[in-house]
Amino acid sequence: MPETAALLAAIADTGRDPVRGGYSRPVFATAERDLLEWYLAELGRRGLEGETDRNGIVWAWWNPAGAPLRDAVVTGSHLDSVPGGGAFDGPLGVASALRALDLLRERGTEPARPLGLAVFPEEEGSRFGVACLGSRLLTGAIAPERALALTDPDGTTFADAARGAGLDPAGFGRDDEALARIGCFVELHVEQGRGLVDLDAPVAVASSVIGHGRWRFTVHGQGNHAGTTLLADRHDPLLVAALVVAAAREVAAAHPGTRATVGRLNPVPGGANVIASRVDLWLDVRHPEDAVTAAVVAEVSRRAAELATVEGCTVDVREESLSPTVDFDVALFRRLSGVLPGAPLLATGAGHDAGVLAERVPTAMLFTRNPTGVSHSPEEFCTDADAERGSVALADVLADLLA
Structure with missing residues (x-):
């Protein structure tokens, strides 16, 4: 089994929904916390230590040159899901980031810049109603008072749920120190439509996120x-x-x-x-x-x-x-297209943390083919071969950016 698929296989039973089918992994709930434990363990196997910041974002750094933590290349995604969602929306990007790191090391890459791996909370907004809540808090796109007052269907506030997960609600809000570390952000995600199916291509470079x-x-x-x-x-x-x-x-x-x-x-x-x-x-x-x-x-x-x-x-x-509609950073977009000359360019109608971060740092995205063209559903899919191709493409892009 290819390595990316093996990483995903390890969490294939986490958060399965026996009623809706697929997976239900709301933020701060048991399934999402179990996925974070898996992720932290995978970081540990690679000699990295995950750190949760004051907005609930988990960061890890590969920095063998000991460079200052600024102008870093960052990649990652999310682990939460919509109710009854698919296995790849979010976790594919997280697993691909881990696999890309392995590939960089196998190739003997010597990064001139730090590489950051990030996992953002409540990307789907399935529990508290606001999508990309972690990246919105980080960038200041949402006021912390509003975020903390959000409630889930059971009446639990975001503040109480965060406190239950070991976070201090008083610390939520725009984090300029964390943002200053990011030189650029590249997110890999399973495609949530059938653009790549129709184009018969395994990987695409994103051009924009539709408003x-x-x-x-x-x-x-x-x-x-x-x-x-x-x-x-x-x-x-x-x-x-x-x-x-x-x-x-x-x-x-x-x-x-x-x-x-x-x-x-x-x-x-x-x-x-x-x-x-x-x-x-x-x-x-x-x-x-x-x-x-x-x-x-x-x-x-x-x-x-x-x-x-x-x-x-x-x-x-x-x-x-x-x-609003986000057009990704032109220079970064062109650089990715140069590294992956055969990859088509696609706009996406789905929201992503990369789209929120784009207001503050240069961002880009890669999409990996979903042969069903279906997402936010148990029918969402990615073949083992395409998952590995996506990880290789991500590693190629990171290697270029880290040079």
């Missing part, structure tokens, strides 16, 4: 008895929510290239024989042009207000996260 955001719609109605309340007497927020989901699809279809998704909807109190009193739904909107994203959200919000009025309900809309 995206997440908005919470809260529809307020009248909770009541399902058997005694006539239809004409109802103020049903779940009916409004259902119509908003349909409206989002219709509005998005009128703006070519838009992706609009409602993947989570929570009725309160949630009883089978109860008319809900409140419904929360989350709208995810993405488009290469940020103005189009804003227009789509505005139109869906307008329609939601109209639909709520008809049903005798009200609706509130709150932005939870917003990341």
